[in-house]
Amino acid sequence: MEIKKFLGIDVGGGSVRGSVIDKSGKLYHEDKIQTQIDWKNEEFLQALIGLVDKIIKVQMPDAIGIGTPGPIDMDLGTIIKSANLSSLRNTPVVSSLKEKFNLPVYFNNDANCAALGEYYFGKGKGSSNVIVLTLGTGLGCGWVYNGQIFNGYKGNGMESGHITVIMHGAACGCGKFGCAEAYFSATGLLNRYKDKTGEELKSAEEFFRKVSEKDDNCVKILQFSTDVLAELIRNLIHAVNPQKVIMVGGLTASYNLFEERLVNRVKNIIWPVFKEYTEIMVGEKIAGSYGAAALCFE
Amino acid sequence: MEIKKFLGIDVGGGSVRGSVIDKSGKLYHEDKIQTQIDWKNEEFLQALIGLVDKIIKVQMPDAIGIGTPGPIDMDLGTIIKSANLSSLRNTPVVSSLKEKFNLPVYFNNDANCAALGEYYFGKGKGSSNVIVLTLGTGLGCGWVYNGQIFNGYKGNGMESGHITVIMHGAACGCGKFGCAEAYFSATGLLNRYKDKTGEELKSAEEFFRKVSEKDDNCVKILQFSTDVLAELIRNLIHAVNPQKVIMVGGLTASYNLFEERLVNRVKNIIWPVFKEYTEIMVGEKIAGSYGAAALCFE
Numbered sequence: 364m365e366i367k368k369f370l371g372i373d374v375g376g377g378s379v380r381g382s383v384i385d386k387s388g389k390l391y392h393e394d395k396i397q398t399q400i401d402w403k404n405e406e407f408l409q410a411l412i413g414l415v416d417k418i419i420k421v422q423m424p425d426a427i428g429i430g431t432p433g434p435i436d437m438d439l440g441t442i443i444k445s446a447n448l449s450s451l452r453n454t455p456v457v458s459s460l461k462e463k464f465n466l467p468v469y470f471n472n473d474a475n476c477a478a479l480g481e482y483y484f485g486k487g488k489g490s491s492n493v494i495v496l497t498l499g500t501g502l503g504c505g506w507v508y509n510g511q512i513f514n515g516y517k518g519n520g521m522e523s524g525h526i527t528v529i530m531h532g533a534a535c536g537c538g539k540f541g542c543a544e545a546y547f548s549a550t551g552l553l554n555r556y557k558d559k560t561g562e563e564l565k566s567a568e569e570f571f572r573k574v575s576e577k578d579d580n581c582v583k584i585l586q587f588s589t590d591v592l593a594e595l596i597r598n599l600i601h602a603v604n605p606q607k608v609i610m611v612g613g614l615t616a617s618y619n620l621f622e623e624r625l626v627n628r629v630k631n632i633i634w635p636v637f638k639e640y641t642e643i644m645v646g647e648k649i650a651g652s653y654g655a656a657a658l659c660f661e
Numbered sequence: 662m663e664i665k666k667f668l669g670i671d672v673g674g675g676s677v678r679g680s681v682i683d684k685s686g687k688l689y690h691e692d693k694i695q696t697q698i699d700w701k702n703e704e705f706l707q708a709l710i711g712l713v714d715k716i717i718k719v720q721m722p723d724a725i726g727i728g729t730p731g732p733i734d735m736d737l738g739t740i741i742k743s744a745n746l747s748s749l750r751n752t753p754v755v756s757s758l759k760e761k762f763n764l765p766v767y768f769n770n771d772a773n774c775a776a777l778g779e780y781y782f783g784k785g786k787g788s789s790n791v792i793v794l795t796l797g798t799g800l801g802c803g804w805v806y807n808g809q810i811f812n813g814y815k816g817n818g819m820e821s822g823h824i825t826v827i828m829h830g831a832a833c834g835c836g837k838f839g840c841a842e843a844y845f846s847a848t849g850l851l852n853r854y855k856d857k858t859g860e861e862l863k864s865a866e867e868f869f870r871k872v873s874e875k876d877d878n879c880v881k882i883l884q885f886s887t888d889v890l891a892e893l894i895r896n897l898i899h900a901v902n903p904q905k906v907i908m909v910g911g912l913t914a915s916y917n918l919f920e921e922r923l924v925n926r927v928k929n930i931i932w933p934v935f936k937e938y939t940e941i942m943v944g945e946k947i948a949g950s951y952g953a954a955a956l957c958f959e
Contacts, residue, residue, distance in 0.1 A: 492814070515902035516790070516938055522899045525932070527892040530827050539930050541892075594825040594839075601820045602900055604813035632837050634823070640814055 371656025428658030430476030437518035469658035478505025480654025593628035669954025726956030728774030735816035767956035776803025778952025796912035891926035
């Protein structure tokens, strides 16, 4: 029996990468193009189709999985809009690929693909209850339960960046207040710094550099935001009892600056039964395209 | 083909009730005994077996489902302890019934049984994603997803009373701070009243009577606690996207005193996609024994 191969495509802020892999994670072929952040629908779809075309001439897959920033409409197979690719609007990803290539196409948001990547190829392997938090510009989340990604209603499952941890708290990008994302995300940390000092930092890297240099404001903001992240993890544990809570994304590069406080705090506030059960950890650097390919596995 | 019949037993603070029903909710026989709040393990199990014995002599069921206050250990089939029946400790409910009656026995906590009751016989009928909040002494919760109760790890699924809504907030009975239960439960409301006034009220009924009489402290506490309940519901919606959030339990008798604020507040803070999707409502008064019987349906 021939081993099935799957083309996973990750639409990221820097590049669009396509990888043909099998269920074991063996790579057969890979290619990428640079992301143009001002892509309009047609330009983006043309570039995407060009990339797929090039890849499948070398290695034909049995199905295509694609992960993009969201919000997406899973029912329609469209990107509703995207913070990174701000000229896209209701982009018909699935129908475009299906029409052109006549292959099954699976579609999800990038956080859910990251979760599947960790579940199949990373730290989540073999666990029946895994939550992956993507700590980047925003705070995304995916939940893999009994081997399946939880999509919820139209793909809005586990949007834990917008779980309230401090009622009437800091303003969030979503327009509401006190969401976890308003504290523990690049945007959240920089906004809290601006609240406190009136000054703007250029990036999360700069923020964490200042933490390393013991800048008092940054240290205090990171401590407070870490406590918020701990409460978010508590909430997820008490709601759906994950065995593993895996953090991925850019901010985990600075995990050493908040790990001890985070882990101690979570252990302190969760129910005793979970103290020996739930593990908190940083994930492996699984390519988004592998997670996207995993959309085809089920 | 004979219709299968199930004996559901609800262990409540006032009585232990057993009902033999079928999947349609048709009642074949029913009986109850009074709860003795100082029951020790042996006395409780003897009373329970006596009740079952009496019932099955009239109507033999195909299986037994039993719901009790918790925390319970689903794996062991025991009540770990119970706030209402405070002399019980690691009570072997399942093994005792199985040994005596040689029937399949299904066991869960009372909040999960309440959720199944609403799902099969109440307002949750026909929905694939239902959350039931039990607003009583504490704040319990059950989640019925795709027709199955979510038990999570050892039956600790969806313990949403202990989801943090206000980090570093009011002290909760669980020993931590800012849990939803610390605000919206009989215990929470009375404790918040005591914090504010230094005085103790006898019961939630008294609290709500004072709200009706426009007592300023009670009105303000109820408003604040209602806002907390709204944030909890937001958190549950953003996490697992329920189509219906159904409230049951003693405090819903006073729903008219907080309905408008609650519903408006939830609509205001949830994502637009859920505004037309998720409904919030008070459940029907489904007997706990019906929910317990529903444990046998799967």
